Amino acid sequence: MKRLTILLASIGLLLSSSAASAYTVDENTSIHTYISQGMLYTPDNPINGMKDVSFDVRGIGININHQYSDNLRFSGHVLARQKGEAAKGEPELPFLLADYTVSSSENNEFGIRVGRIKNQFGIYNASREVPNSRPGFYVPQSVYFESSFRDLMVSTDGINLYFNAINDLGVLNLNLYAGQKEVSKQAFENFVFQKEVTGDFEETDTLGFKVDFTPNSLPNLSIGYSILNLKSHLEGMPSYDDTELAAAKLLLAADPKLSRIYITSFETDILLQLLSLQYDFGNWLFTTEYAKVDTEQSNITVLYDTRKGHKYESEGYYFQLEYLGWDNFTAFVRYDYQELGKGSKEELQYNPSGRFPAEIYSYGESFAVGGRWYIQPELTLSAQYARTEGISWLPRTEGYTPNDYQKTWDVLAFRLTYEF
Amino acid sequence: MKLNRIITIVLACVLMLKLSWVSAGMVVITHSGLSIDSLEYKKLRYIYSIQIKHWDNTKLRVVALPPESDMHRVFASKLMRVTPHVLQRQWNRLRFSGIGKGPIVVKDEQEMIVTVMNTPGAIGYVSEEFDLSNVPVNKVRILK
Numbered sequence: 001m002k003r004l005t006i007l008l009a010s011i012g013l014l015l016s017s018s019a020a021s022a023y024t025v026d027e028n029t030s031i032h033t034y035i036s037q038g039m040l041y042t043p044d045n046p047i048n049g050m051k052d053v054s055f056d057v058r059g060i061g062i063n064i065n066h067q068y069s070d071n072l073r074f075s076g077h078v079l080a081r082q083k084g085e086a087a088k089g090e091p092e093l094p095f096l097l098a099d100y101t102v103s104s105s106e107n108n109e110f111g112i113r114v115g116r117i118k119n120q121f122g123i124y125n126a127s128r129e130v131p132n133s134r135p136g137f138y139v140p141q142s143v144y145f146e147s148s149f150r151d152l153m154v155s156t157d158g159i160n161l162y163f164n165a166i167n168d169l170g171v172l173n174l175n176l177y178a179g180q181k182e183v184s185k186q187a188f189e190n191f192v193f194q195k196e197v198t199g200d201f202e203e204t205d206t207l208g209f210k211v212d213f214t215p216n217s218l219p220n221l222s223i224g225y226s227i228l229n230l231k232s233h234l235e236g237m238p239s240y241d242d243t244e245l246a247a248a249k250l251l252l253a254a255d256p257k258l259s260r261i262y263i264t265s266f267e268t269d270i271l272l273q274l275l276s277l278q279y280d281f282g283n284w285l286f287t288t289e290y291a292k293v294d295t296e297q298s299n300i301t302v303l304y305d306t307r308k309g310h311k312y313e314s315e316g317y318y319f320q321l322e323y324l325g326w327d328n329f330t331a332f333v334r335y336d337y338q339e340l341g342k343g344s345k346e347e348l349q350y351n352p353s354g355r356f357p358a359e360i361y362s363y364g365e366s367f368a369v370g371g372r373w374y375i376q377p378e379l380t381l382s383a384q385y386a387r388t389e390g391i392s393w394l395p396r397t398e399g400y401t402p403n404d405y406q407k408t409w410d411v412l413a414f415r416l417t418y419e420f
Numbered sequence: 421m422k423l424n425r426i427i428t429i430v431l432a433c434v435l436m437l438k439l440s441w442v443s444a445g446m447v448v449i450t451h452s453g454l455s456i457d458s459l460e461y462k463k464l465r466y467i468y469s470i471q472i473k474h475w476d477n478t479k480l481r482v483v484a485l486p487p488e489s490d491m492h493r494v495f496a497s498k499l500m501r502v503t504p505h506v507l508q509r510q511w512n513r514l515r516f517s518g519i520g521k522g523p524i525v526v527k528d529e530q531e532m533i534v535t536v537m538n539t540p541g542a543i544g545y546v547s548e549e550f551d552l553s554n555v556p557v558n559k560v561r562i563l564k
Contacts, residue, residue, distance in 0.1 A: 027481060027524050027539050032515055065521040070479045075518045095518040104474045118517040126517030133512045162519070164471070171471050214471075219462045220501075280506050324505040327493065377488040 028067040035060045036131045036417040044409035046397040048084030048147075057415070058082045061130065073099040079129060086147075086395060094118065094129055095155050107167060113160040120160075120175040120210040121226045122274045122289055125153055135322050135332040136370035136384035137413040142316035142336035143274060143291035147395035149188055152230050153272075156181050156206040170215040178207045183232060192268055192297070197260045199234035201268075206230055212276075224276040233299070234266040240303065248303055259302045267299040283325030290317040314340040331371035338364045340392050360407045364392040382415045446495055447552065448560040449533075451542045454478055458561040465500040467543060469510045470520050475541070482523040483535050483544035491529075495545050499562050533557070 025031060038057030040050055050056055061079035068074060076096040081087040097115035104110070118126040125144060127133035139146060145153060158179015165172045183201040192201075212224040240248060252258050271294040278287045293316075298309040316338035323331045340362045370384030388394075389408045448464065450456055454475060459467075466472040473480055485492040487508050496504040511522035524539070526532045529546045536544040536557055543560075546552070552559065 027535070027542075030515075030521060030524075063515055065515060067521065073521070075521070077516060077518065097518050099518075104479075106472065106474050106476065109473060113518070118519070120517070120519070126519070127513045127515075130512060130516040133509065133516055164473075166466065166472060171466060173471075216462060219465060280502065283503055285503075285506060324503040327488075330505055374488070377486060 030065050032063040032065075032419070033061065034130065034132070034417055034419040036415050038137070038413060038415040041412040042409070044406040045391065045394055046400060047411065048086040048395050049397045050084040054084065056082055056084050057413075059129070059131070071101045071104075073101075075099065081129070085398065092129075097160075108163070108165040110163050111161075113162070114158075116155050116157050117160040117177055117179070118155050119153055119177065119206065119208050119228060121153060121208060121228050121272070122224070122291075123276050123278060123287060125226075128154065131382065131415055131417045132372070132380060132419065135320070135330060135372065135382075136334070136368065137382055137415055138368075138384060138386075140289065140318040140320065140334060140336055141366065141393040142318045142338040142364065143289050145393070147393055149230065149270070152181055152183060152188065152204050152206070153228065156208070158206065168216060170213055170217075170219075173210075173212040175210040176208070180204065181206055188232070193260065197234070197263055197266075199237040199263060199266070201232045202235045204230050204232040220280045222276075222278045224274075226272075226274040226276070228272045228274075230270045230272070232268055234263060237264055240264075245303060252303060259307075262303045263301070264304050265299050265301045266297065269296045269298070270294070280324075283323060285322040285324055287320045287322070288318065291315060312341045314338070328374040329371060332369070334366075334368040334370075336364065336366040336368070336388075338390075338392050360390055360405065361402075362392060363390040364394075365389045378418055378420050380417045380419075382417065383413070385412045386410070445548050446491070446499065446545050447548055447550070448499070448543065448545050448562055449536050449552070449557040450544075450560060451481075451536055451540055452556045452558060453540050454480075454543070454558060456543075456558065456560050458563055460563045461500055464562055465502055468496075468500060468507060468523070469502075470514055470522070478541045481539050481542040483532055483539070483542050484523040484525055485529070485532065485545075486525060486527065491545075491547065499545075 036059050037055065040047065040054045040057055041052065042050060042054070043052055059079060059081040061077060063077045064075065066074045074097070077094045079092050079094065080089045081092065082089045093116060095116050095118045097113045097117050099111060099113045101109060101111040120126055122143065124134045124139045128139050128144065144150070156177055156179035158177060160175060160177040163174045181204050183204050188201050189197060206228070208226070208228040210224065210226040212222060214222045248262055252262055273292045275290045277289070278285065280286075293314040294311070295314070296309065296311045300307040300309055316336070318334055318336040320332055320334040366386050366388035368384055368386035370382065373381045375381060387408070387410050391405050391407070391409070394405070394409070448459070456475065463472065467480060468482055468484070470482060487504055493504050496502050496507050500507070514520035515522050524535060524542075526535050529550055532544045532546055533550070533555055536542040537555065
């Protein structure tokens with residue numbers, strides 16, 4: 001509560017200043033800053049360690065854009081987030097890049113971006129850490145994997161080639177990017193294993209492609225297809241001499257569940273595909289996205305003995321309708337559905353430990369309503385209420401056992417955001 | 421009789437032409453070095469959503485009034501047929517994904533005129549009531 005008071009006081013101070021003038025420094029440079037404070041009411045299940053009422057959700061971000069010349073632009077974004085146990089306010093650098101336009105005309109543009117680049121994936125991924133870039137409080141949980149490999153989806157250290165074309169048919173945008181990214185170990189391990197294991201995923205190879213098209217005959221329609229491939233392997237496992245190996249094998253034979261601490265190699269290859277559609281008509285905006293995720297686990301050895309690999313498929317989709325006809329309010333409804341390890345629930349391939357019951361872990365189905373109130377041009381209040389069945393996208397909280405989670409759970413979330 | 425027919429046809433053409441473009445009480449203006457006589461509303465929308473970035477080998481500089489201003493709201497909804505919220509979200513997506521930058525935001529029409537006048541490639545808008553007779557900017561007709 002004390003932190004909230006401090007934050008509200010800070011916002012009050014900011015409000016009393018002439019904030020809007022900082023928006024555009026000059027015609028070549030702009031600085032955009034936001035500060036936000038959230039409140040979460042989660043009476044049924046913990047979210048990132050937060051339960052019942054929590055104010056442990058806040059963030060600050062600064063975005064700088066500088067057009068050095070007609071062909072060269074620099075851009076960067078630094079932020080700090082507090083989100084329960086998931087983020088503790090450490091500085092983050094979602095992107096820092098140089099963008100060079102190789103050729104451009106009225107009808108097409110070709111260029112290259114290098115540095116830490118944003119992964120162009122779907123409608124909300126590339127700006128997901130900015131509170132007001134989507135309706136309500138959360139990005140659609142069914143296709144944006146907030147609790148698992150969010151960090152891998154956000155950005156890549158590498159290169160991005162882009163091509164934009166405008167002709168009689170419409171507007172076409174192509175993006176191809178590749179690079180590497182450090183892994184947020186705990187969340188990714190949770191996604192792959194549902195538990196901690198010996199060794200860590202240190203780095204991931206990323207390869208992605210996105211195409212968007214807006215037809216001239218229907219300029220209110222935008223359709224897109226994104227593909228993102230993430231490859232990683234466990235590193236830093238202990239090695240065993242003959243005596244240790246024999247002893248470990250005896251222990252493992254006595255308790256097969258110990259396999260997670262005796263993993264000696266493991267590779268994973270994740271292919272995410274996303275179809276996107278957005279259509280605005282009058283004061284309404286309709287958005288839908290469908291994601292398909294193919295996961296392959298291979299080169300698995302436990303105490304150097306080869307184990308069978310796994311392949312499984314997950315999918316998610318959402319439908320969202322927004323009303324944007326009021327000057328100072330927007331409102332939305334959203335339906336989300338996600339199914340992990342589709343078609344393999346009985347075999348529990350996705351959840352081999354049985355630590356979390358597949359019947360509630362493997363899926364999520366949610367109805368959400370919410371909106372945003374533009375209190376002042378710079379100050380907004382976002383709200384979202386969601387009732388969800390299944391916990392597939394619910395982040396795990398340390399110390400909670402499967403029986404502690406409710407199958408049906410509610411969340412009410414508010415976020416006050418000040419942008420200037 | 422023949423003259424009457426010609427006058428009627430001319431008047432009909434003028435009326436049709438009048439009906440085929442839209443102003444909503446506003447004039448779209450560009451820097452004097454940018455020669456655009458008319459624009460389809462779709463192209464104006466592509467320019468303001470920063471999808472068309474160049475015109476005649478000149479880099480475009482989009483200039484906008486504050487998103488909360490009545491004039492910006494009318495400009496977006498009447499001239500581009502898009503709600504200001506959608507446009508704002510497109511700009512935010514550009515800024516916060518590192519793939520582009522939003523418009524130059526000016527505080528009022530006076531600053532709009534000065535910015536468009538002095539920035540090569542600039543495009544903006546002012547009220548029709550604004551006296552542009554001695555201002556060295558181009559006026560652009562927006563086609564429906």
